[in-house]
Amino acid sequence: MANEALYQQRAERIEKAVRCEPVDLIPTLFMGQAFAPRWMGMTTAQYCTDPEGACAATLGTLERLGDVDGVNLWSVGYHTVNLSTQWLSKVLMPGKDLPDDALWQVVERETMTLEDYDAIAADGWQPFLESFLPKVVDMEMFQAHMGWLVNEYPHQLEKFKAAGYVPVVGGISTIPFEVLCGGRSMNSFFMDLYRDPARVKAALDAMVPAMVENAIAACALSGIPRAWLGGWRSASAMLAPKLWDEFVWPYYYDISMALIEKGITPVLHWDQDWTRDLARLKELPARTCILNPDGMTDIRKAKELLDGHMAIMGDLPAAILSVGTPDDVYAYIEALVRDVGPTGLILCPGCDGPIDSKPENFEAFVAASREFGRVS
Amino acid sequence: MKLLCIAGFLGSGKTTVLLELARTMTQTGLQLAIVENEIGDVGVDGGYVREAGLPVQELFGGCICCTLQTGLVETLRALEAQYAPDWVVVEPTGLAAPGDLMKTVRTYMPQIARSRVLTLVDAGRWEMLQQVVEPLITAQLEAADVIAVNKIDQVDEAVVARIEEVVRRANATAAIRRVSAVSGSGLGDLQGCLL
Ligand SMILES: Nc1nc2c(ncn2[C@@H]2O[C@H](COP(=O)(O)OP(=O)(O)OP(=O)(O)O)[C@@H](O)[C@H]2O)c(=O)[nH]1
Ligand SMILES: [Mg+2]
DSSP states (O other), rough: HHHHHHHHHHHHHHHHHHHTTSBBOOOOOEEOOHHHHHHOOOOOOHHOHHHHHHHHHHHHHHHOOSSOOOOOOOOOOOOHHHHHHTOOOEEEHHHHHHHOOOOOOEOOOOSSSSHHHHHHHHHHHHHHHHHGGGGGOOOHHHHHHHHHHTTHEEEEEEHHHHTOOOEOOOOEEEEEEHHHHHHHHHHHHHHEEEHHHHHHHHHHHHHHHHHHHHHHHHHHTOOEEEEEEEETTTOOTSSOOOHHHIIIHHHHHHHHHHHHHHHEEEEEEEOOOOOGGGGGGGGSSSSOOOOEEOOSHHHHHHHHHHTSSEEEOOOOOOOOHHHHHHHHHHHHHHHHHHOOTOOOEEEEEESSOOOOOOHHHHHHHHHHHHHHHHOO | OEEEEEETTTTSHHHHHHHHHHHHHHHHTTOEEEESSSSSSSSSHHHHHHHHOEEEEEESSSSSHHHHHHHHHHHHHHHHHHHHOOOEEOOOOOOOOHHHHHHHHHHTTTTEEEEEEEEEGGGHHHHHHHHHHHHHHHHHHHHEEEEEEEEEGSSSSSHEEEEEEEEHOOOOOSEEEETTTTTTTHHHHHHHOOO
């Protein structure tokens, strides 16, 4: 089949899964942001400083894996800039702060002050972010990143499409909690929630409009109507229910609704265990979102609660990819398809395929997904 | 090779306890290796550990989500191959649920002869942690073989007793000890019930 037709077929397959409609083959996606360069013989240092190269490594990985429908999140632009802006944290860079082929490292340090909450509440998110970023990002790289997104990103996306692969997410976002928790550092942020929740909440509320706008703009720029909404520090396994109900869920709900209204599908990329609160997802309109857990959330419970309501994307655990065997992969995917498929399921590594994933495990993932994912 | 995991929320005293245990364990003739979650402000890379030349491996957890567990398995395998120590003492990040960590380790390293989880409770910040991150604290308690209520120097007896009550409800079988890691009080007894 010509690549163009293949692309169409794969894109439709994914859309059908999102709508929980029958599919011929359960869609299968790659995700392994640090694995891709490693497998393609590129250092992480180059991956972080050469955005075209990073795209080529990702596309090369897809082609080497062969029959996958597309890619979940991958490195778009300068990878560490994305991480820094998402978590308001410095990121140690391979080739600069770390050895050439080391994994980048988010620095868990307090970069944001208590007064910054008030500044955000008073002036809004965007002005604050602009004044804050120089503390955690090399601004030259940031400018290059922004320029690349506008000028080069659309061309790179065309290459994926021309090769027949669907880039699944067009924009990256999260809830304000995750961002400020990064900036304050966990310890201080949790203390803030305890001592002065109103002060924190005023800042969180003020961030929503700009964060929504940015996510919508990213989707418009990429032409991809799906946005990645990440989360792990705000997981149910971490937070007391009272706080989760007040500082986490309303934000996922509001941001998701704002995206859905624009025809964008939120991909709730939830690392850690969110089982306790899965039922809340039923509050979102049916067949408008994707839940993307990482192997820690009880995915069978998710299926039971959300069957026909929300697609589930996941969740081959990272541990199996790096220290398991192809047999482990086969067994996992077979059980996953049996228990969570065939409709409303998209097969994908949970979290992110780690840097030291064994290539044979990724190959087994694709082979097993195609074998067990064929719907008769 | 045996494994001791020292869990507990951020700042609960894991490194302080680890350093003291490392000193006394080494003195009894045991060969030790150490795995640290990341070089924090108070790391293990100084003092006694350096003098004694104990092997220290860092576990990077810039994102705790998934790389942590597999990184630990690889690190343990490497330590076993290179040093074959009697014990590896692991300090994961304060955000880790040790139950998940140990499950992964036991699955992929069945050769580990014995594994023990020590969970530290931060008595000084107990109330705050219960209000904010109770599920994480409870998970850390549930996975423990031994629980040490630390920083008892910061609170009075009644508070310690109340903490112990809640701790006991979370874990019916673990040994519970009171310690003050900075002064070393209670640590000898702790080592006794751990190893
Ligand atoms: N008052 C008091 N302070 C203690 C005690 N034990 C540890 N501390 C202090 O608590 C702080 C944190 O101790 P660490 O040993 O670094 O704690 P940790 O759990 O390793 O911290 P992270 O690795 O950052 O999660 C330090 O300032 C210690 O001196 C104690 O028993 N009493
Ligand atoms: Mg420590």
